[in-house]
Amino acid sequence: MARRTPVFQAIVACLSLTGTAALAQAPPLETRWTAPTPEGRAFLAAPPREVLAETDARPPYAVRLGHLAFRSPAILGGWVGRLGLACETCHTGGAANVQFFVAEVSDRPGNADVTHAFWRGPREDGLANPVNFPSLRGVRWTAPYGRDGRFFDLASFTRNVIVAEFGGAEPEPWLLDALVAYQQALALPPNPNLGPLGKLGADAPAPALRGEASFVRDCARCHLPSAAFADRSSHDVGTGGVFDTPSLLGLAETAPYFHDGRAADLDAAIAHFDGVLELGYDANERADMHAYLAAVGAVERARAPRTLAGDLADIRDFAKLLDEPLAGEDVATADVISAMVRRQLGRIHERFPGSGHAGVRDILVAWSRALDGVIGMARRRDFAPARDALAAWDRTVASGGKTLEAAAAGSFYDPEGRASPP
Ligand code: HEC
Ligand code: HEC
Structure with a gap:
């Protein structure tokens, strides 16, 4: 049985924003699996920039849905999901999280033993064998997959990560397809040195x-x-x-x-x-x-600062993914998507710690509840009102962004007074 550090004892997944007030004071989850060094903090403040193959056009639906799933701890299920880990945690921005560090499983930043009892997955092998996280940029061109090349297609590798590595539930086919579509869209960043x-x-x-x-x-x-x-x-x-x-x-x-x-x-x-x-x-x-x-190996504009405006734009884009299941009257899919979006709202919420930010946190909780309200209407099969409520929700978030922006000083979005991890 894995020994749990105080760090991980503190992690509870109540981040769809229905949790207790005490947790609102905790620093963002990602500080807990990031090396507690200046390099680690710099990585969190400016993670690798996501580069998608089609930069001009809006990415297709499946890619956007896959992006949301890639960031969603829920798909990894069980213990790992409750820790708050998602694909994005280790493959940040589609690249590699070179600052990942958890004492139980890492021998150096950027490495983890993925077959350690710590993960509570079925593949525990009792060996200390940390591996370095690979970047997924251009992953569609780099089959076979796994450092030892065990898998020839992304779908079976991805399914294996979810089910065998991290003990998650069998992913629904539409979710697996979306994760694969997203990964296939991850492009290599342009390198002007090469012809x-x-x-x-x-x-x-x-x-x-x-x-x-x-x-x-x-x-x-x-x-x-x-x-x-x-x-x-x-x-x-x-x-x-x-x-x-x-x-x-x-x-x-x-x-x-x-x-x-x-x-x-x-x-x-x-x-x-x-x-x-x-x-x-x-x-x-x-x-x-x-x-x-x-x-x-040069990468142009490799990292981009994490900003509130960027996170809010992502949230609105992710919530628009609900248009399709609401139009198709598919309550189950709408439910899964909305839970994933609310979890992403939780990631913004954790970046506003302290009593000074209670007002902002209240706004975020209200947005989360309102989104749940949209799904409630869908459950009652009131689809037209649900679609209207979703459009209204989007307008609320669009205009509310300014309020949050004005209160960003001292939050984890504030490059000057960034609250420092413990
Ligand atoms: C705890 C960190 C962690 C998480 C979470 C994680 N991965 Fe990985 N990933 C790794 C490591 C380590 C490897 C190399 C493992 C190996 O060789 O089997 C890897 C390898 C991969 C590869 C193979 C890349 C190649 O070129 O061989 C793909 C694809 C991949 N992961 C996708 C995902 C997806 C999709 C998710 C979410 C469902 C995910 N990973 C979640 C750490 C992680
Ligand atoms: C016989 C095939 C082969 C040859 C020849 C070879 N490599 Fe590699 N290279 C590999 C393999 C396989 C790995 C991965 C090893 C591992 O992960 O432990 C690798 C890994 C690397 C890496 C690390 C990449 C990373 O992301 O971790 C670098 C850098 C590299 N090679 C450079 C070179 C250079 C420079 C040469 C020539 C001087 C060279 N390689 C010759 C097969 C080769």
């Missing part, structure tokens, strides 16, 4: 170009530049087993490296291959390789 087929531009700095020449000779048979720097297969490269070749795009935001994060930085990864492949690089060749990998 077609993953080649550096001719105007790239000389060290990077020299590094590219060594890379083509020594590394490209597994990290194919024209195939997102992977080969869709697994190899033993002397890291303690056979592992799926990872893409090298986005390296800038995913240190530490290798399946268990054993290489703290690019230099450590280069030194590893230099040794294992007996390349005999001198210091210049290693520096050139570093310059090349940094150019390949």
Whole structure:
């Protein structure tokens, strides 16, 4: 049985905003699984920016629904869901949460043992084997899935994460489809250093170009530049087993490296291959390789500050997902979606701690109840009034945003006076 730290004893899932007042004082849940360091706090304040494939058009319904589900602890069910963990927790913004740290399961930030008794999932193996969280950017191009390449499609991997890894209930097909659609929409952030087929531009700095020449000779048979720097297969490269070749795009935001994060930085990864492949690089060749990998792994505008305006825009967008089931008179789906949206309102609520923010919290609780009221009408099969009430709800939230914005000083949204985690 997992030993529970005081940190986790404090976590109770009452965040659909029907909970007790005492919990309103607690810091945001995410501070409890983030390294208590300046880097950890900086990560929470400005997490990786989400990059979706279709940036101009509004994403399709399934992608938006998948986005909501990706952020929803409820789909992981059981204990893990009650802790407040969602896919987003570990794959933040679709990238990797490199600052995740929970003493029971992490040996370093960005790692967790996902088969530890702590999770209370069926896959507990009694071994201490933390793995590094992979980024899901461009994940549609990087099958097979799992560090050891066990799964060939995203749907079966995702189902396995929910049911086998974290002990959640069997996901409904529409929910699984949405999660897959969302993950497939996760794009690699644009990298202006690379041209077609993953080649550096001719105007790239000389060290990077020299590094590219060594890379083509020594590394490209597994990290194919024209195939997102992977080969869709697994190899033993002397890291303690056979592992799926990872893409090298986005390296800038995913240190530490290798399946268990054993290489703290690019230099450590280069030194590893230099040794294992007996390349005999001198210091210049290693520096050139570093310059090349940094150019390949660069991420433009990698992180974006978390803002109240952004969170409220997401909430309104998520609530619009109710239009479809309300039009189709599908009460069960509307119910699930509304519960997920209310949980996201709870995430805003926890960012307004202290008695000074009681008014804001009251507003958020009222919004949450009003949304529940919409679903109540749907349950009574009063669909037309429910649709009207949802439209009114959206107008209320749109105009109420200013009130919340005005009260943001001293909240977790305030970049100056950001309340600091315990
Ligand atoms: C506690 C952290 C955590 C949570 C929560 C989590 N993951 Fe993961 N995820 C990981 C780790 C660690 C791996 C690597 C595991 C492995 O090799 O089996 C991984 C691997 C993956 C991969 C494979 C990526 C690849 O390129 O091989 C996908 C896809 C994925 N997760 C999707 C999800 C989805 C969808 C959810 C929510 C339903 C989720 N994850 C929840 C930590 C997490
Ligand atoms: C035989 C195939 C193969 C060759 C050759 C190879 N790699 Fe890899 N590379 C892999 C595999 C497999 C992994 C994952 C190992 C693990 O997770 O433990 C990996 C991981 C990496 C990583 C860490 C990526 C991450 O996100 O964790 C870097 C960086 C890297 N390789 C760079 C190189 C460089 C530079 C060379 C040439 C000097 C090279 N590789 C040669 C297969 C290869």
